[in-house]
Amino acid sequence: MKTLVVYSGGIDSTVLLFEMLAAGEEVGAISFDYGQRHSRELVTASRICGGRGVRHKVVDFGAMSELLVGSSLTDSSIPVPDGHYTDESMKATVVPNRNMLMLSAAIAAGLSSGFDAVAYGAHAGDHTIYPDCRPEFVEAMQHAAALCDWKQIKLLAPFLKWSKADIVRRGAELNVPFEQTWSCYKGGAAHCGTCGTCVERREAFELAGIVDPTHYA
């Protein structure tokens, strides 16, 4: 099977990439530049793909980016909140309809380039804050993907019921170079250690019982 991984350069999608490679899939990766505050994650994604010989495409959402407003991840006038990633305040990091748009684009790219499946790394820890990581949403999109073209393309979300700690544990088995991955929403020289996604990252290593190789500021 030829699988296109929606790839951010973070832990979840990197473990997903390694999982697909380990399963012997023919793997490609696609990332989206949607006007994130920083391009750190896109650089990370390219580097990790390059190291594994995975073809990686970065799609510039260009003018589309302006549709994805109202989130602290894209609008620099809204501060990135510090705190626990399940806090109500973290909803400031929700980018309206980002996942539907990214999945639609990945499915279009997949259909155009002969992929059999698109895979993305939504997991159980995302559900409280991100409406478009909930299993019901993913199921609706899987249904839409199965109907959108005369050719068949599948939408895979193998981590949907996993915690982030489960993903870290699986990543350790697959020798994922965690130190190369990037999570922090702030995009400084090092992970800040205090934004929602840094807190989630630290906690996942702790719960998984795996040494966290990340350097926090």
Next chain:
Amino acid sequence: MKTLVVYSGGIDSTVLLFEMLAAGEEVGAISFDYGQRHSRELVTASRICGGRGVRHKVVDFGAMSELLVGSSLTDSSIPVPDGHYTDESMKATVVPNRNMLMLSAAIAAGLSSGFDAVAYGAHAGDHTIYPDCRPEFVEAMQHAAALCDWKQIKLLAPFLKWSKADIVRRGAELNVPFEQTWSCYKGGAAHCGTCGTCVERREAFELAGIVDPTHYA
């Protein structure tokens, strides 16, 4: 209700726009530049919106357009087929996953700008050729739209069970300026009269018993 109409400047979406205006909705329109062979339909869309005081946004898919390949509507090396719009050959005009991508972008824009609904003009005549106009696909997308954000946004497709002749009849009641609308896939000075969408257009007026004001080459 504040409704955002996915607007191509063709008959179906123009009647939809007038239907929403007639219902007293607060209406906006959104069109997509996805590297169509010609920009005729985008110019038409802007002109009709301008005449009715409807705010119209054209979103440039930019680099995204390259994902939408393999169709005679976007790839000038593939000829636009002549013939009946239900012929198997018309599948050459299917743009991979175009509707999911356009609907996702319209939903993102709608959420960002406080719309309650996104409406699009898929109708029963599209089902044989365009997989992403089938009721099952639309239902899956309606379901995804209802789940993609914490705010509620609806996806409306009021013509889903109508024939194009039904749409023309309704348009005549609403005084839609059909002569201003544009359907032809070829984008010449006048409608060619022979491509699938021109054949469909002529037939719809005939079946509706409405005089066709279109000038065909």
